[in-house]
Structures are given as C-alpha cells and as structure tokens.
Amino acid sequence: MSERLILDFGNTLKKAAVYEGDVLLELHSSNKDIIPVIEALKQKYPQMKRAILSTVVQIDVHLLHYLKQNFHFLLFNHETAIPIKNVYKTPITLGKDRIAAAIGAYKLFPKKNVLVIDAGSSITYEILSQNGDYCGGAISLGIHLRAKALNHFTDQLPLVEPRLQVDLVGNDTESCLQSGIVNGAIAELSAMIQGYENQFEDLKIILTGGDAIYFEKSLKYNIFASENLVLEGLNYILDYNDI
16 A cells, blocks of 8 residues: 655644554654745655645645646545534535545544544534534634634733643733633543533544643543544545545
8 A cells, every 4th residue: 555645734834754554654744935846846755646735724736736737636525524513513614624534534433422622723613423523513723723812912921832731720911811711722632522512412522733731631531642543533534535
C-alpha cells in the first residue's frame, strides 16, 4: 500500500502528513510556504501519488497548480463524497475541518453517538448520531482568542498567555484573567458536555486540537483523546473517494 499526502490548513498552521493505510508516518506543521515541505516529503516517499487538501483559508493558486500537477489530487469541499450523511442546513458554510473531524470520529466509533470537541483557534463541538448523521454543534472562542479579546476590547487589561492550570480565585489582575480564561473555558466545556449527554444516550466524547492540553486533565468525563482526528478523517475521505 503506497503512501498518501494529507493536507490540513487551519487559521494558524498548515499541516502536511504522510499516511500509509491508517498509519501516520510523519507530520509537519508550518505557518509559511508549505510547498518546500511537500517537495521534501515527495522526494522521501517517491511512491506517494495521492493527496487531499482541506482548508479553511484562501488557497494559494500556485500551490493548487502544484498539487494538481504532482498528485492524484482531491480538494475537499461540500460536494466531495463522504461516508456519513451531512444534515447541516448550510453545508457550503460548514468548516471543512469540522466535518473531517466528524468523519474521523465515525471511523473510530461507528454506529455510536459521538461528540467531538476540537480546541484550537476556536472551540468547536460536533455531534455525530448513531445513525451516521452529522447534526452540527456549536462554535465558541478558543483559549487564546479569549485572551486577545479581553486585551483588545479594553483599555486596561493586559494580554496574558494562558497557563495549563490556574487557581480559581485570582489575587491580581493577571491571575484573575488567567482564571477567567482557562477556568471559564473548562466550565463551558463541562456544561456543554452535560447538555449533549442529556440529549444523546451513551455519548462517546473525543477531544482533539492544539489546545486540548488545557482541558484533558480538568474535565470529569470519560474522554477519548485523538491528537490528529481531522487528519484521520481526511485520510478516510481520500480512501472513500478512491482516486
């Protein structure tokens, strides 16, 4: 089974991963031009002929041309065939990373009710029903966006870097901000999980995303951590389309 290239472009980072079957061979992240990374991977894996790209940012025309010229290439969008039913009312506006994460969850827990929490620039909640329906969910501010918003929209509050664990009661402005940002987000996630559990029985919960580390030890629920859920979903989509 030959290797394939999986590309996921978010608001902050561009990720390039190489999979062989379901096995992740290597992963690179960059906030700069990703073509040199892809070229190095292509040289290392000369049998790598297939590629998929999911992006929530504008696609560089040069990159798009390069991918089409060098790979059997699939640009993931709302018209791409997927193994689940998308019942979202506005599929064109649905973030590709959100539906890819749901598909990754479907591969992990088929025929189960699943909640995916993706903690990144934003915190997204995705619900996948046991019937294989992607239902939607919610979008909230991520940890670092909360910190930036408090600094940007006030005159006196400083910009703080969120810490992993902070006291509930702050004793100066910085520690009060830390508590409000981190503990407030943890309280939000806990309440949201409880609400979803009230609606969906035997709910499986998956936590993913770059900021998952802020929550994984603080949430009092049985949670499955999946660091690369979106990439796994994209890998599954590429196989499903058999290009």
